[in-house]
Amino acid sequence: MDLSVCKITKRFKSRTVLEDISFDVGPRELVSIVGPSGVGKTTLLKIIAQLDRPDDGTVNFSHPPTKKHPVIIVFQDYVLFPTMTVRGNIGFGLRARKEDKQRIGFQVDRMLDYFQLEDMGDHYPAQLSAGQKQRVAIARAMIVNPAVLLLDEPFANLDRNLKMETARFIRRTQREFGIPTISVTHDLEEAFAMSDQIGVLLNGRLMQFDAPKKVYFHSTSHEVARFLGPVNPIPEDLFALFRVNGYDVSRNSSGVILARPENLAMTADEAGPGHIVEKTFAGHYSAYTIDLHGTVYTAYSQDDRFMPGQRVTLALKPY
Template sequence: MSQIELKNINKSFDGKTILNNISLKVEEGERISLLGPSGCGKTTTLKIIAGLLKNDKGQLLIGDKDVSKVPVEKRGAVIVFQDYLLFPHMTVAENIGFGLKMAKKNKNIIKEKVDELLKLVKLEGLGDRYPDELSGGQKQRVAIARALAVDPKVLLLDEPFSNLDTGLRDEMREFISNLQRKLNITTILVTHDKEEALMISDRIAVMLNGEIKQIDEPSEIYKHPKSIEVANFLGNRNYIKGNIKEGKFETEIGLFNIDNREQKEVIAMINPEDIYLDNSSNEGLEGTITEVRYAGDRIYYKIKIKNKQIRVISNSDKVYRLNEKIFIHMDFNNGVFF
């Protein structure tokens, strides 16, 4: 069983708290991302799971066993770093088989396993090459194959795509997703890339300042963040202050009908892609376009309404122009209230 559970994990360096009561449960075969900015504790968490660092407090369970004091080689968790860390003087086959050699496995068993993994990671025929003869994507596949050679229970990936160019990054995301699905291996991915986490995770744990702020499915965590802090990290949102009273939301830019009838003062968050533009009628809120950024499949706008700048993302074929008058439509029933 390869379920992982972290219970109130704490870690400090030189008196500075890096991890503060981290609790996380990863189901067997699940793919989860630790998403957060640099320095928030993501890699430290990964290293504690792998056994490369010891937690100060808390429990770490793999299956139903507390492995906090179990040495690295007996945990069943392997980590693949962003720099691959391949041995330059060893061939691809020797790199992949290194862990098995250290475990004193029979040479025939090692060769059989290496051949199997070369096929699995689509590197057949490259076993005799050296790392400096490989592309970035090929090096990454070798590092993954080397990790899988020891039949781990848990695969840990530390920013695995950060050294790759855009096209190769997309290819490797798809490759790792398919491989993880095929092997059904419990996988934890560390990333600061929001799109990456949203695209390839079963669930996402957002980490900020050494704490997990929210754990949820990608669509839920994007559409319904539990705090402005989480919302901000996941993208540029629109925040509009106002008061709810008897089904009306009175704001600095206008009055809106909403389903909520509870009376309270709130900050409403509405996503840029949930706002619609129109210049064919005089309905909606009138504004002026102050910024246009064309990105092929989408267009980014900033629109000034009264003294408020509103962000809009449109996937319409129609491109509106700078300083053009425009009407926007906002449905706060799709928003989140803080």
């Protein structure tokens, strides 16, 4: 592992903000820690960056950071120098090291090209869009070849239509440079799109840490599942009303299946146990509300032929 967070606990006066947080980040991995605002995500980043001290626990690096290979944190407001051009901002870290001017120019040109900022080199931060400012901030971080890159709410200042594009860009950049990266965010869709591993931070505790698909479709608790999106709790006494198509029910220790709307499939059946209460068009799928013996479930389907009032049989399917 390049980075290991071990049993980190942080208190502010009588309030425990982080409790017993542990996870590993492997070489070249991008890890996202997701959670609601105010849950302690930025505090965790500051501890990893050694800008704050934990009350308990340690952060261990396979290769300890040095001045030449530091831990770099990119804050959500970017903290660009307003009186420096884009070129000046990107090259700041190398100038602070008093590196050769010719090498600095070459490296800055390389970053301008990679981050698609070639025409912005002589612009000042006030002349840039939020997306351009973010790219400058990440380029300034990458140019010093950090040991670990930390991103604090990287989508916070972006328009909705830019968030997914930016998530893909961050992923490509991280893979290209091969730098272990930790992002903290409450933007779930973007975190799923770019991450190797996702941790869910709720009430100061890391509730689950695993691959994105496993965290989403195999949440370890109802609390985690509900935070990540719509979920259908299916109690044991209703299992018999569902057909099971290869769905793994053995992993549920509480006697309840937590099925996403994507995990429910419908079949038209005049004698079926459920009936459609509502149908809502949601773009690339339709959302159906189904009443099953007095319990309401939600299913997503690209099949638009089902109609309210229609009786159906529900099946659990893997996804």
